[in-house]
Amino acid sequence: MEDFKFEHVSVLLDEVCDFLDPKETDIIVDGTLGLGGHTKELLKRTDGKARAYTFDLDSRNLKIARDTLQRFEGRVSYINDSFSTFDHYYKVMKMDGVDKVVLDLGLSSPHLDIAEHGFSFKRRGPLDMRYSRKQKITAATLLNKLPADQLTMILKSFGELSNAKLIARKIVEERAVAPFKYTDEFASRIEICFHPKDRIKGLTCIFQAIRIAVNDELRTLSKGLESLYNHLSSNGRIAVISYHSLEDRIVKNFFRKLEKPLETDPEKSLRSIYADPLVEMITKKPVKPGEKEVEVNPRSRSAKLRVIRKI
Ligand SMILES: C[S@@+](CC[C@H](N)C(=O)[O-])C[C@H]1O[C@@H](n2cnc3c(N)ncnc32)[C@H](O)[C@@H]1O
Known part of the structure; x- marks a missing residue:
């Protein structure tokens, strides 16, 4: 491996943390831990009291993140698998509901730089x-x-x-x-x-x-969103950062179907084709990094953040 010094900047860090607004009792899931930037800030905001379950397919990134998150030891679980397998770990690790989810999709800086x-x-x-x-x-x-x-x-x-x-x-x-x-x-x-x-x-x-x-990647995203949403507690929030239109379309359509679910009760469907919303769209439009962030971190330029809250 090349000797490489990681210059790591998490994308839309403040925005993700502000929207997820972590609490001390929260169960947080970071489906794409990377170098741990989002999880670190989320845990910092709860004085290290929340609990986090973190996933990454890349064992090297998981190891680097583990070092970064050392001071939260005991409150973070590291899972070297895809977030699309969340159902399995939810049962095995005996989780009881999920309060906050972050997905920061795609590859990390070391993937491109090495x-x-x-x-x-x-x-x-x-x-x-x-x-x-x-x-x-x-x-x-x-x-x-x-x-x-x-x-x-x-x-x-x-x-x-x-x-x-x-x-x-x-x-x-x-x-x-x-x-x-x-x-x-x-x-x-x-x-x-x-x-x-x-x-x-x-x-x-x-x-x-x-x-x-x-x-x-696209099938993984659809499967993962479904599974994470199914275990989300009422009032729980999901934040997803996507980097290209194919990913963003999947996220947007998944969230829209929850915001405007089709009415399945035949009697009620005579009055409206939509049932009551299952989620509130916290971001009415996708949030993009500002000029300053793009200048510091050009790779953030295509990022789009969408956030929902389960009703
Ligand atoms: C953009 S980076 C995340 C950066 C991270 N939010 C941070 O602040 O350091 C995306 C990470 O997700 C991982 N990844 C991609 N697809 C995944 C999947 N289906 N399940 C778990 N990890 C995945 C990649 O290996 C990469 O480390």
Whole structure:
């Protein structure tokens, strides 16, 4: 591993903590612990008295966060698994309701900055892109093995690329010459699919698409939201930070369906198609980082925060 000093800034930190407004008796779930920034601030605001259950697929991040959160030892549980498996841990760890949830989706700064994770085409690294080392499928597996139509589907659905078919064809053609091994090498062999002025954007979309597919990110998000909401106590709150439109759409639609659930009672449905709201939308519109935050932390520029309160 490269010797790397982490410069860590949690995105929308004050906003998340203000909206979640943690109390001393709270059970907090951080589904994407990362380097622990959000959990640290949430616990600090309760004088370290709340209890936190934290998840991360990446065992390295979990370890770094554990050091950061050392002073809260005994009040934090660290789970090296996906937040989509929350149901299982809820039972096993005998939790009794959840008061506050934070999900800060996607990858952390070390994922991008350490070439060995293979998330960036700007640094030479193996085509990996897994959050969890326990998983077998890597980006190289998908790029070197998937049939063209499946690659097209991934590039179109997860990268929103209009020339997905052409890129998939180029991938298949190139890998027949030699399999792809490295991030920068893959990028240089397929960048021809874009006009020079669109290359950075195009490659960014391809890398996003492959990353989403490798980690099955969208299905994980839907499943996790469902499970976390089901265990949320009345008055409990969920805050989600997403970084691209596909994630944000899932969060927005999930929250909307709870705010305006369809009426299932046939008699009542004659008067209104909607039943009483199950949640209050705390953020009427998604909250975005201000200019100052984006200047300090450019990676926050695409962040969108949505928060609900269970009624
Ligand atoms: C944006 S970072 C979180 C940063 C964190 N909020 C902080 O302040 O340090 C996202 C983290 O979520 C993890 N992750 C991504 N998908 C996950 C999932 N389905 N379950 C658990 N962790 C996940 C990644 O490994 C990464 O460490």
